Amino acid sequence: xxxxxxxxxxxxxxxxxxxxxxxxxxxxxxxxxxxxxxxxxxxxxxxxxxxxxxxxxxxxxxxxxxxxx
Amino acid sequence: xxxxxxxxxxxxxxxxxxxxxxxxxxxxxxxxxxxxxxxxxxxxxxxxxxxxxxxxxxxxxxxxxxxxxxxxxxxxxxxxxxxxxxxxxxxxxxxxxxxxxxxxxxxxxxxxxxxxxxxxxxxxxxxxxxxxxxxxxxxxxxxxxxxxxxxxxxxxxxxxxxxxxxxxxxxxxxxxxxxxxxxxxxxxxxxxxxxxxxxxxxxxxxxxxxxxxxxxxxxxxxxxxxxxxxxxx
Numbered sequence: 614x615x616x617x618x619x620x621x622x623x624x625x626x627x628x629x630x631x632x633x634x635x636x637x638x639x640x641x642x643x644x645x646x647x648x649x650x651x652x653x654x655x656x657x658x659x660x661x662x663x664x665x666x667x668x669x670x671x672x673x674x675x676x677x678x679x680x681x682x
Numbered sequence: 683x684x685x686x687x688x689x690x691x692x693x694x695x696x697x698x699x700x701x702x703x704x705x706x707x708x709x710x711x712x713x714x715x716x717x718x719x720x721x722x723x724x725x726x727x728x729x730x731x732x733x734x735x736x737x738x739x740x741x742x743x744x745x746x747x748x749x750x751x752x753x754x755x756x757x758x759x760x761x762x763x764x765x766x767x768x769x770x771x772x773x774x775x776x777x778x779x780x781x782x783x784x785x786x787x788x789x790x791x792x793x794x795x796x797x798x799x800x801x802x803x804x805x806x807x808x809x810x811x812x813x814x815x816x817x818x819x820x821x822x823x824x825x826x827x828x829x830x831x832x833x834x835x836x837x838x839x840x841x842x843x844x845x846x847x848x849x850x851x852x853x854x855x856x857x858x859x860x861x862x863x864x865x866x867x868x869x870x871x872x873x874x875x876x877x878x879x880x881x882x883x884x885x886x887x888x889x890x891x892x893x894x895x896x897x898x899x900x901x902x903x904x905x906x907x908x909x910x911x912x913x914x915x
Binding site for chain 2: 627628632633638
């Protein structure tokens, strides 16, 4: 994995963390749960594990220009 | 959230964001606004069977919010916010109008940056220690003790350093939210709300701080829509 790949992975994880765990929550009777959201959360946890692995392998993730996903 | 069994053919309204709709108009089909006074919810109506709930869908949702963020002051909604129809959306806007309005005013002209700081020393020390072979149990326990002591010292020094860094960055931001849950080699994680006009200064400051503390690894991401600054509490 080169620097750009690693940097992009971090950005994607940061995006998923925000989209899935942050933001306005519209709660109440009118909100509908329509799908297996739990599966999605599981997927994100697995991805976070790979970030740990990435760190352990000491892949360089450079600071630089802020990125948008 | 209440779980309802929804037929595959049923149409649902997905809420992307709540925006300040007083000045600009939305032109991003298939998205459209459901307006209430000077705020609006940006929504999309779609059939349940066409919805995707995988990583790609979440990434695309985030990308849409970023495009919206370029044009509007917005409160991003969490991925997977579905309502029955436009009337339900309108009801949400009416019920929370004052809160949304106040938040939009607070966030006008500001964006979020995320900063994570990793300690490279911890990684190196950990790897180096793993290579040592112990002759007996006593040596092993002693090694563990020294590792523990060194680790505690590193944590103490890191904490002092990140406190200084955080103080510097707080001066350049309107608000900040620290992430309490940090693990592994991440010694600090925080989100900063930064005015658009001072964004480049903020980034330069982070870069300068990275230069001052080369033993730490800085991960700066952004600008993001203000995901971490819209909580009701």
